[in-house]
C-alpha cells in the first residue's frame with residue numbers, strides 16, 4: 001500500500017465509539033491463498049454517543065457480504081471511504097454478519113493473518129485486525145470472543161486462539177476444527193490465532209491461590225530443545241507479579257508461541273502471547289547471556305501486560321504509554337529483582353539508562369521528538385518508540401521514586417480497583433497515583449505532554465564557617481517540533497554527599513529532619529535553592545543518584561571529584577557514571593584533536609583510574625565490565641554539536657588501543673581469572689565474569705599482537721557456549737587479526753557451517769560482519785547476495801542492513817555517500833515488502849542535519865531520492881519529518 005497524501009490524527013479529536021460490541025463470533029476457514037472469515041457481531045448503541053452510525057474499519061479485504069439483522073445489505077446501504085465502512089442511522093441493537101476473503105500468502109507486511117514457514121499467525125496491534133475483517137477496530141471497543149478455526153488436519157494439526165479450548169472435532173475432506181472461547185472482554189488488537197505444525201513444552205503450575213494452570217510454549221519441532229528457559233522465565237514472571245503486585249493469572253491456560261517472521265519483539269494477545277523466536281529460543285549452544293537475559297525480560301513483559309494492557313487497556317492509541325511505559329517499568333523491576341543482589345539491580349539500572357541515553361535522548365532531540373503521550377500521528381506504528389516505551393518507563397519510575405515502593409503499590413491497587421476491565425488514559429493512571437498518595441500531581445502531567453529531554457544545571461557553594469552547602473538547581477527544556485515553549489517539570493532529584501574519605505555524609509536540609517545519606521530534592525520551579533546544614537567538610541556531590549529522573553545533568557565536576565566518586569560512591573550507578581563522564585570528556589577532546597590534526601594523547605591519571613577499577617576484585621565482574629566499556633560512538637555524538645563520525649571513531653579507537661597498551665597485564669589477568677567453572681549457567685554472576693573476560697579479550701585484540709589472535713582462536717575452539725564463541729569471533733572479525741590470520745578467517749566459514757540450520761545464529765553471523773569497522777560497502781553488498789540473505793524476514797533484514805546503517809558509524813558514513821545510497825536503495829525495496837520494518841530503517845537518518853557539511857549533502861540527496869518514490873504511509877511520515 002502506498003500513499004502520496006497522509007492524514008494526521010489528533011489526540012484532541014477523540015470521540016467515543018457510537019456502537020459497542022458485546023460479543024463476536026469468528027469463524028476461519030483457513031487456506032494459504034484464500035481464507036474465509038465470517039464475523040458475527042452483536043452491537044449495541046453507546047448511550048454516550050450522539051451518532052447512530054456504525055463505523056467499521058477494513059484494509060486489503062475482499063468483502064463478500066454484510067448481513068444486518070438478517071437482511072443482506074446492498075452497496076447503497078453503506079458508504080466506504082479510505083478504509084472506513086459506515087452504516088448510517090442504525091437501530092440500538094443489531095447483529096452484523098460480515099463475510100470476507102483474505103489472502104495470507106500475499107501478506108508480506110506481517111500484520112493481520114500471515115504465513116511463516118507455512119504456518120498461520122496473526123498480529124493485530126495496533127490496527128491489524130482490520131486486515132482480517134471489517135470491525136470497529138479501536139481499543140475502546142471491548143468484546144468477548146468465540147473463535148472457530150477450520151483447517152486441513154495434516155498440515156495444521158494445531159489450532160490455537162485466545163481463552164479456553166471448548167470443542168474440537170473432525171470435518172470432511174481431511175479437515176478438522178477447534179472452538180476457543182475467551183470470557184474476558186478485549187479490544188480487537190489482542191485477538192490472536194495460530195494454526196500449524198507445532199509442538200509444545202507444557203507444565204501444570206500452581207498459582208498462589210492454589211489453582212492449577214496449564215502453561216505451554218509452542219514452537220516448530222526442531223526448536224523444542226530451546227524452550228526450557230522461556231518456560232522458566234514464565235514461571236518466574238507469574239510468581240513475581242503475585243508477590244510484588246498481588247496480581248494473579250486469571251486464565252486456566254497460558255500459551256506462548258514462537259514465530260520466526262515477526263515485526264517486533266513479542267505481542268501480549270490475551271492468553272496467547274506470540275513471540276519473535278529471538279525472544280524465546282535458547283540453549284547454551286545457540287544463545288548468548290544477553291539472549292538469555294532478553295528472553296527473561298520479554299517473557300516477563302508480555303506476561304505482565306495481562307494486567308497492564310489486557311485487563312486495563314488504552315482508550316486510544318495516544319495513550320499507548322499507559323500500558324507500555326508501565327509494563328516496561330514492571331519488566332525492568334522484575335529483571336532487577338531476579339538478580340537477587342544490590343549490585344545486580346545496579347547492573348540492570350545501568351543497562352536500562354544506557355539504552356535510554358543512546359536511543360531515546362537522540363530521538364527526543366531529533367525530528368521525530370514527541371511527548372510520551374503523543375498529540376498527533378499519521379501512522380500509529382511509527383509511535384512504538386523508545387520515548388513511549390523507555391521514557392514512559394522512566395516516568396512511571398518517578399512515581400515510585402516520589403512515593404516509595406509502598407506508595408507506588410497503593411497507586412497500582414487503586415488503579416486496578418477503579419479501571420479493571422476498562423480502556424483508560426494516562427491521566428487516569430496519574431490520578432490513581434495522586435489520589436492513593438494524597439498528592440496533587442497536576443504539574444507531573446507535563447512529563448506526558450511535553451517532549452524533549454530537560455537539562456538540569458547544578459551549582460553548589462560550601463560555606464566553611466556556617467557549615468552549609470547550598471545546591472542550586474535550574475531546569476530548561478529545549479524546543480521540539482511543535483513545542484517551542486516548555487513549562488517546568490516536577491523533577492525528583494536524588495542526591496548524596498561524600499566526605500574526603502569517600503564515606504556518605506548524613507544529610508539534613510535546613511528546617512528539615514535528618515534525611516539519611518541520600519535524599520530526594522523536588523525541583524518544581526525553573527530554579528530553586530536547597531540548603532544542607534551541619535555539613536562537616538566540603539563534600540563531593542553525588543548528583544542524580546540512580547538516575548532519579550530522565551534528564552541531562554549539567555554539572556561541571558573536576559576530574560578529581562569524578563575520580564573520588566568513581567572509587568567511593570555508595571551509589572553504584574553514580575560510580576559507573578563518574579567513569580563514563582571521565583571517559584566522555586576525553587573522547588570529546590580527542591575527537592576535536594582528530595579533526596584539528598593534533599597529536600592524540602591520553603593522561604596517565606585516567607588510565608590509572610581504569611586500572612584500579614579493573615583490578616578491584618571486591619567489585620562484581622559485571623559492574624567492572626560496565627565501568628570499563630567506553631561510551632559508544634553514538635553517545636559521544638550526542639555530546640557534540642556537529643557529528644563527525646570518522647573523527648569520533650578514530651578517537652574512540654585510539655582510547656581503546658591506549659588503554660589496551662597501558663593495562664595489558666591487567667587485561668590478561670582479567671581474561672585468565674574470569675573463566676567460569678563447570679557447565680554453562682546463564683546466571684548473573686557467571687554472565688558477569690564472561691562479560692568481563694570477553695571485554696578483556698576485545699581490548700587485547702586491539703593490540704595487533706598475534707599472540708592474542710591465537711588466544712581468541714583458541715577461545716572460539718574451546719567454547720562450550722555461544723557467549724564465549726561469539727565474543728571470540730566478533731573480536732577477531734572486528735580487529736586486524738582477520739586479515740593477517742587465515743585461520744581466523746576460516747572461523748567465519750566454520751561458524752556458518754556449524755549453525756547453518758539455526759536461523760537466529762545466522763542472524764548473528766550477518767550482524768557481526770555488518771558491524772565490523774573493516775566492513776566496507778563491498779563486504780555488505782557481497783553479504784546481501786548470500787543465499788541465506790532475504791529482505792522478507794525482519795530479523796535477517798535487521799541483522800545485516802540495520803547492523804550496517806545503524807551500528808557501523810565508521811563505514812555507513814563513508815565520505816562518498818555510498819552508505820547512504822545503500823540505505824535508500826534498500827529502504828525503497830523493503831518498503832514494498834514490509835512498511836513497518838522499512839519505517840524503522842528510515843529512522844537511521846534522524847540526525848542528518850547535525851552531520852558535518854560534507855556528509856549533510858549526500859545525506860540530503862539520499863533522503864530526497866526516497867521522498868520522490870511512492871511510499872507507504874509509515875515510511876512517508878518518517879521521511880517527511882526527517883526532511884522538514
Ligand code: 0A1
Nearest residue numbers: 123125126263264266267268
Ligand atoms: N505490544 C507489544 C509490541 C508490539 C506492537 C506492535 C506489533 O505489531 C507488529 C507487535 C508488537 C509489546 O509491547 O510487547
Ligand code: ZN
Nearest residue numbers: 301305324327
Ligand atoms: Zn509492551
